[in-house]
Amino acid sequence: MKALCSLPQQGGWRGALFMVGMGCVAALALPPLCFIPALPVALGLFYRAVCVAPTWRRAALWGFLFGMGFHTAGLYWLTNAVLTRVHEFWWVVPFAAPGVALLIAPLIMVPALLCRLVPEGWPRMLLFAGSWTLADMARVFYFSGFPWNPLGSVLELPGRVGDVLIQPAALIGVDGLTFMVVLASLALWQGRGAVTSVCVCAGLWCGWGLWRLDHNIVRADHSNPAIVIVQGNVAEDDVLERDGAYAQFESYLQLTTKGVAEARAILPGHRPVVVWPESAFPGLLDEDEEARRLIAVAAAGAPVLLGSDRRAGKGRWYNSLIALAADGHIEAMYDKSRLVPFGEYEPWVLPFHLLPAVIVPGPGLKTWDLPLVGRVGPMVCYEIVFSGSVVARGQRPDWLLTISNDAWYGNSAGPRQHLATGRMRAVEEGLPVVFVNNRGISALYDARGRDVGHTRWGKEQLLIRPLPAAEGWTLFSIMGRSVPYMLALMASMVAIVEHYRRKWAE
Structure with a gap:
């Protein structure tokens, strides 16, 4: 261990590689691996390297390189999105994940x-954990926002263990969990x-989580209602090129x-509500009366909630969620308001056009109150990622x-x-979350984040x-988010006050 701690002190390329490597190790704690022991090891070595860095410049460099390793490893899967258009953007493949990491690693x-x-000791740890949390929370202001993979999500282990560990999110949110995880790791x-x-606090944490789960x-x-999730398992190439669009529609x-039919047989008395995922309908549903009629016939009197594109003007589109009544008429529409940077929204830093179409954001969150559906908060894809911003103000859904x-x-x-973000939102808001995906994984979580049922990836289900x-x-x-914000801010202020108290006492 001493040899490991000495590497960053040496500087040079060995120290730089060590910091990048420690960031990659920390990413092993993220879902779906959730290998939590990796986090205190990586974060502890990083913290030690920052403490002994000979200059402020070296400490800043270590922070940047750790961030590059952490975010590149945690977001490696972004490369797959570029591969769907590899014939056009083959040269972007090596830079997809590192490019995004480059933008957020400075935090x-x-x-x-x-x-x-502040000097070493508990004040420095408090200031580190508090400032980490505040900087991480600032990611919602990056371009259209990119709060992906907060460290609090490492507690989302599968099954009951994870259910217990994430219950405090009902009080302090995922950002508050981030603060606690960083502080405990140090x-x-x-x-x-x-x-x-730490062990005593962990025991109290788990005890409260167990109590909350079962009382x-x-x-x-x-x-x-009985929720009928339809996962059609359509390949992304088919979605983009509209190959076999009719067969896709017929399958759904x-x-x-x-x-x-199954819902009415196995859950008598519960009215069925059918949900199709984003990209399920290969056209413009609000302009296609015949398609709406066919959907109504297939649903046999059940309402259907499904994704579809919608015109927003010449060459501009909304990514929408549409509610169809039992007779096929449109009851409500919601237009996605938070766009995916580099996926639906092109930041000004891009010197080229990566997107095949111009997606425009809708006016914001809303709550539908529909006769056969109830009070539901609709969202499309990326919007579930934003902690504290998934419910329209003053319009709490069921x-x-x-x-x-x-x-x-x-x-x-x-x-x-x-x-995992859907599971965390369920605990934070005290609301069940229905997460419907085209190719997987789709799932339903209860209001305490327990998995009520899920599908497998890549299966028609x-x-x-x-x-x-x-x-x-x-x-x-x-x-x-004022709760984790105040928690992190107060911890930082306590650390600074304690520093000056000690200084004045000398």
Whole structure:
């Protein structure tokens, strides 16, 4: 271990590679691997290297290189999106993940520099954890926002263990979990007393999580719909080129008929609500009356919520979620308002056009209140990623719905990381989340983040489940990101005040 700690002190290319490597190791803790032991090892070595760096410039460089390793490894799957148009952008393939990492890695320079303002000890750890969290939260302001892979998501282990660990998100959100995870990772390096304190706090954390999971559960009744998730498993090349568009549409119609019949058979008394994913309809649904009629016939009296493009003007398009009533008429429409940077939104830093079409953002979040569907918060794809920004202000729904098409990213960590954001939003907001994907993975989470059912990636499947009940308001659903913001800010202020108190006492 001493040999490892000495590498960054040497500087040069060995130290640089070491920092990049430690960032890559830290990424092993992210979903879907969730190898949590990797985080305290990598973060502890990074923190130590920053503390002993001979100059501020060296500390900043270590922060940048650690960020490059962490984000490049965590976002490696972005390369798959470029491969869908490799004949045009083959030269972008080596730069996809590193290019995005290059833009957000400088944020990790913030804790690397600020922590050096105070002496070593618990004040420095507090300042590091607080400034890391504040810098990470600032990613929502990058271009159209890119808050992907906060460190709090490392607690989303599969099954009940992960369910227990993420329950405090109902109080402090995923950014608050980030603060706690960073602080605990550093404390584990501070001797036996600190390790004991971390273990005690972890025990209390898990105890509260277990209590919350199993107490005061609101049971769903027959007034809740039966959600029929239709996963058509259409390859992204077919989506882009519209190859076999009719066969794709016909497949979704047949799956819908089958799903509605099964829902009525296995969940009598629950009215079925059918959900198709983003890119499911290969056309402009609001302009195609015959297609709407065929969907209504296939759904046999059940409402259908599905994704479709929509004209926003000459050469401009909305990415929309449309609600069809039982008779096929359009009851409601929602236009995606948060666009994916480099995927749907081209930042000014790009010297070329990567996107085949111009997508424009809609006016913002809304809540539908539909007779056979209930109060639902519709979202499209990327919007579920934004902690504290998934519910329209003053319009709390009974459930959240997001439709997506993660076929872009192949059978990689990308779709699974995306799915993890839906699980976290369920805990934060105290609302069930229905996550519907074209190629997988689709899932339904209850209001405490438990997996009620999911599909496999790359399979044509139906998933039929009764919609779980909503919980009461959580602290986070009331106060939003102000909770983790104040937590991180107060920790940073306490560290600075303690520094000056010690200085004045000398």
